[in-house]
Amino acid sequence: MGRACPPCSFGKPPMSLAHVILGLLQHQERTGYDLKTECFDDGMSHLWPADQAQIYRTLDKLESQGSITCTVEIQHDRPNRKVYRITQAGEAELTHWLQTHHPLPVLREPLLVQLYFAAQLPNEAIVYLLEQELEARQEKLAQCETIEALSLSHPTASREQELHQLVLDLVKQREQTYLDCLEQAIRAVHRLSDRNNP
Amino acid sequence: MGRACPPCSFGKPPMSLAHVILGLLQHQERTGYDLKTECFDDGMSHLWPADQAQIYRTLDKLESQGSITCTVEIQHDRPNRKVYRITQAGEAELTHWLQTHHPLPVLREPLLVQLYFAAQLPNEAIVYLLEQELEARQEKLAQCETIEALSLSHPTASREQELHQLVLDLVKQREQTYLDCLEQAIRAVHRLSDRNNP
DNA sequence: ATCCTATATATGACTAATCATATAGTAGCA
């Protein structure tokens, strides 16, 4: 049943974090620590936040499936580093994944559920909820603006950097839309009939 | 340490599905099967899709924590039904949750990752990827429109229905924004420098 | 002398969610 595919993972589920890591390693060899501090805590944070534990475990998985290799750099003043590099198999895997359409991620927003069941709350309580969300969203947009500053300081706009900028713009636009929606929702709740209130 | 709180779950993590179920049961008593077929497969699908197995396990948890009770209705032509009702403790829990601000859900979009690492692909391949996503998003928006039809057929706009309509509008607007962003991204990729191409 | 931070990897425990499968009776259809 199905085609045999021992050393690669085609046909298997998404494993998106694995492919993010492949994408990062393709650009430059790195350790798990590098990935965490230089990538996932920084430019990747708005795109694909990742936990340290999950990064290390994914590196193990990628190595055991042959998509990356590892060499240990012995350090005497500090703990040894395990430096990972992408293999040819890993590059093929990445290229394939980059061209494959993946199912839309499911977005579950607690706020919308709250709004859905909010009939028992007075309008002010609902507005308060929306305002708290608005604040959190504003903070998040502000974080995105920070990333932009770093990106713009690089004047040479390579194809790669153009794409990074495009992604960042899309994320920022997404966040801005959330803000617009929330403000609109607040106005809508103000217009809500207040009958049947507790 | 911390305040003791034996029979309730205040202070614990989100458990959002549990609260969605509480919200649904507050309106009307239901079985797990009812919840799945009448709620989560229907009007709730765009808001909080839920797996059958998870629904049943969450019902168990809610019952054991005292937020809902269960009575078995014996049926002879069909399997027995376990009918769940919300308790006072459950209502208190729900009311509290409804008024609490919850952390923003993290959205990880494989497409944006693909775009981020797409420099090695020719522009046409990137556009193709975006067009596939566009198609999937159009389908999803079409599903949302279907739900609206059901909602509008109810002419009496109670406070509850107004809120349901508001939520649906927000979801639809979110989807429409995705479509706009994708079209914009496609135009941007067409303008992308094609240097450094494979 | 003590504490904190940075560097670096690893493991255990847990939640949320998904998928597959089991059980079991009725009813309709071909």
Next chain:
DNA sequence: TGCTACTATATGATTAGTCATATATAGGAT
């Protein structure tokens, strides 16, 4: 007669992700 669909609940296995904690060393601050 067998096949499928509907009603109804339950469990096992697995993935993705999070949180906490362990280990170990160097260097700077208090």
